[in-house]
Amino acid sequence: MSPLTHARYCEEILFQTDLLRDLVKDADLTARVPTCPDWNLRELVVHVGGAHRWTGEIVRTRAAGELPDDGVPGSDGPASGDAAALDAWLAEGAAATVDALREAGPDTEVWTWAWERRTAFWARRMAHETAVHRADAAAAVGQDFEVAPDLAADTITEWLQIVSFAQAEGDPEAAELRGGGRSLHLHATDAPDAEWLIEFGEDGFTWRHAHAKATVALRGPLTELMLAFNRRRKPDEGGLEVLGDRGLLDFWLERSSFG
16 A cells, blocks of 8 residues: 555544544543543543644644653643533644644654654654544444544554564563564455565564465454554454464564553
8 A cells, every 4th residue: 555645644633533523522421441441531532632732742843852741731631621622622632733744744853752753753643543542432432433444554554663663672562572483464355455464583573564374364354453453452353363373463462562
């Protein structure tokens, strides 16, 4: 699949935010989120909106270092506890962040916590952050979740890059993702070229887009594959199929669950 553009990521932040707003506008905001059991719906929304505002402040100020959470105005949610105030706060933060990202363009240098120190990183990160947490909200209110195939595929690719970066930086859980001769194949059955091969070496893991026989394969619809890879779906739910060593798949999911 072709890489997504900066403009598309910005559009997706707004689109995914609007879909999230639709899910929670008439919902019980005290309902627990089954895929993020420490949160209720209101806390989930505040997390997403706070992430938007934090990112927007980094981009607007061209921050050269990490910003403290308490240095971002309004990031802890609206003063009022009613649903209408929360909805307006979420929409306002997403719009302001996208305005900042569009004004900066993809190549402006800013601080990030990762391998890429450009605004492009934040546009992509916030698009996926919002989409995955929309899946959390959908689970909480009992609604179906779908996402565009290219965005779903890029969510998997980005997470592989994040785990690879974490391993290179010495994260203790990611460091365990090694062991020669084993491999994990992700195969979307409803989208051409949406396949990933993760190979475990003695010094760590590598990944590439490929179709190959592996120690274990997880195959099924792309959206469901994305949800399982992000630990929002069990690997044998949603029409997914595990072929081979289920233990290796569980090993990956357990040790790539940080963040």
